[in-house]
Amino acid sequence: MDLEHNNSYWGMNLKWPSNFQDIIQSKGTLLAQRFLVALDNKEPEFVQKVAEELWMKIWSRDEPIGKVENIKEVCKKLKIPDFDTIITEINSEKVKNQLKQNTDEAYNLGAFGIPWIVVQKQGKEPFYLFGSDRLHILCNELECEYQGPLKNLKKN
Template sequence: MTSSPRIKVELYYDVVSPYTWFSFEVLCRYRSHWNMDLVLIPFFLGGVMKASGNKPPMTVASKGMYMQKDLQRNAEYFKTDIKLIEDPYNVLVQKGSLRAMRFLTAINLHCPKHLEGVSRELWRRIWSKGEDIVADDSLIMAAKEAKMEENDIEKCLSKMDDSETKNALKMATEQAVDYGAFGAPTIVVHTKEGPEMFFGSDRFPLVAQMMNEIWKGPIPDQKSKL
């Protein structure tokens, strides 16, 4: 009896989004539980928002207030250490994440084995430690935390502003928009019938259903309490 072919699942992500961190960790945890090939694809959320006409939640007062409580609830549920940012508009909108996402794109192109680790460290910097993610020193520190070698770090830093890197990030962003993306996280499940796009960190029961898999909660290895 032949096993079912593995299903490609793409996560389009930007480390400026805390909800995408939840999805990132869940999908990484489920790699050994679901019959899938997880593909991590850095994109630029600002470009997606502009192309789709969407707006950041904190630009709507009621959404911003709700988000503060909702993030704390989700952090506990997904077992992710998140602390609220003191000046979210400055950090998330004015400083943004373009340089961080170019750095991750360069890593994906030249040192892809480090993409997961550096992405995680950048999320930790901005959402757990309240630290910068756009200055060169910040990117270097995140890469070192992810155990990248110095020569690889220097290489990826030097490639950040190359046309190859910029075009790759632009193409990933446009591809996500073509799938229907309007925010992050954007998850694309490639079924036999074609790609299916899901938005949000609360769609995993539906993703599991589409893949004919079982959703065991945010931590699939956790044993239930008797």
């Protein structure tokens, strides 16, 4: 029911993957995570779009992301330049180590889900927020108005 409530509130069309065990736990998302790290090293301006597309493949269209072919589909759709070269970096020690460092950093900060938001204001101790249901707190701390889900901006 939580997914349905979030769909209604945010104006989205998310659904539980038909075989969560297979898509997320067996095949996993490690390849996609490594690709995002490699992409961030070469073409950082595309990271957000690719991450969103990978997320939508799983949570909106019930499509896999665990194979190189799945990553290539996303790259072609989003017109990522020279993506084959970036894909070759997925299994490099540099990318593996960088993802491990990123994961260790999140773990050491106490991250336990997404979105995990670190709020660091100049001259103050950082604090951490978890979940989209905390966005109003983030806006309060940034001293900006929280405008809610902005469903009117939804892309179909």
